[in-house]
Amino acid sequence: MPAAAKAQPTRPSPRATPKPAKSQAGAIRRERSCSVARTLDIVSDAWAFLIIREAFFGTQTFEAFRAALGIPRATLTDRLRKLTQLAIFRQVAPGSSLRKEYRLTKMGFDLYPSFIALMQFGDRWLAGGKPAPLTLVHVSCGCDSHPIVACSHCGESVAARDAKYRDGPGAGRHPAKAGRNTRRASDGNRFQLGRPSSVSRALEIIGDKWSFMVVREGFFGNRRYDKILTELEIAPNILTDRLNRLVASGVLRRRQYQSSPDRYEYLLTDMGRDLYGPFITMLQWGDRWLSKGKPPLLLTHLSCGHDFHASVNCDRCKQPIVAADMRYRLTYDPKAFGALGPRSVDS
Template structure:
């Protein structure tokens, strides 16, 4: 994910030396190659996200997923099949049982840091003054943990203005992927089904394709309506809707730069800038599992001067967090939602 270090547009590569109007090609709309978008292709489907979230809390059987989420049987069957085909889950028949269980693969478990980065964002910005639904306890160090996104080289936290970027070997544009989630944020209420979740609150805001892409353009330094319109080849009414909603949600702010006629640019707020951590956590997952060894972007940490992979570390012991090492203090009773766990501590 690009950064707001200097809010510049990305340096053109041999692959990408095309005008913005290239977003519309003879073969149809094209999109910037982006590992975050590839990750959101999976988790921005509300049912898929909720199923993966429940799996992190120990749910493995069809009926347990259905009980926790109230999901229709046909929908659950479809999503479990797709997530298995994507290698997020694998099917296991324990012992002599004919009943199959759905267990996260290594690829699936590797989504956990991205979920935790989104959770930290939701806890800070979207809790509306209420205590977070759960508090993390890192079993490795025994401390209450508030994980941070860090540089893999020096271990220090990385904020939006503390990194730069350049094109990677996978840079360029590709035909727009059909079928990606384009729901309006107001239609994202499914994200909050089941147990309380700060990750759900975050995805309500940036979980649809266009909202995410508009915010991403802010990190690329594209602030003005016409430039965003051309870069994304988005319908004007949809862009206006997403900009208005992102302003209303506090992710962007409008600033007038012309009076006759009135023109505005859209800048990331402090809240918007803090989406950088979750974005680059998702970028790391997409680079690792979906880029075929050719990441679209390479990030450089300004403070240490090295290229880096984003990590999500415990803020106390500075080691990477793993799902198996986390315990939870809950502010709710999972049984009230027909759900399992997660592994709690007193």
């Protein structure tokens, strides 16, 4: 993602390719190539996200996923099949057992920093004054950790105003695919199933395609209704709905810039700008796994002057975090949520 003052930035399904989306006038809608959108295509499906999250907590079998989430069998079968086709999971038959386990691949484990970046955002902004559900413990340094999104070159933290961007070799526009998560789920609370989760809270805000794209336009410097409408080729009623929701959630604020008639622009709040870290972390994952070596966007860190990608680092030892090096202390009783609980350490 670009810095807030400037701007530009889907994983196609391995199965049948959906037809390109059409505008109300019947023309094929074209959208900006974007590695963040490709990442969200996977994790913004509530059930797929919850299954991946449970896998990070050590869940591996069909029955364990079903018990932890209360997910219908047919739905779980469908999502596990799709996540296996996408190479997020691989199926393993341990020993002589005929019962297969679903284990995260390297590609799947590499989603962990994106989940942690979203978790930190949710802890800061969406906890409602309650303790964060998890305290992270970085085994490598033995410290409680509050990971930061950092420059891969200098290791310093990166915020929206600390970077600039330019087009990469994958920049451009392509016909939009139907079937992306364009509608807000009527049961948004589904993201909260199984256990309290700051990642779930974050995805409730940006987890549908249009909400994400509207926030992304804010990072590209597009603030005015007509500009966003033209850039996204979005239906006016959908844009109005998403802008109102994002204002209500505190991600955007509305500012009048004209009267007679009244016109407003939509600016990122401090909370909205703090989504930059999760966005560029998802950008890194999408660039690595879904861009075929042609990232749509290249980022430069203004502080050190070097091109960089997002690295999620322990705030204490400054080393990049990986799932295998992290443990947790819980602020909730997992049994109260029907969950087994993650790999935890004593309080």
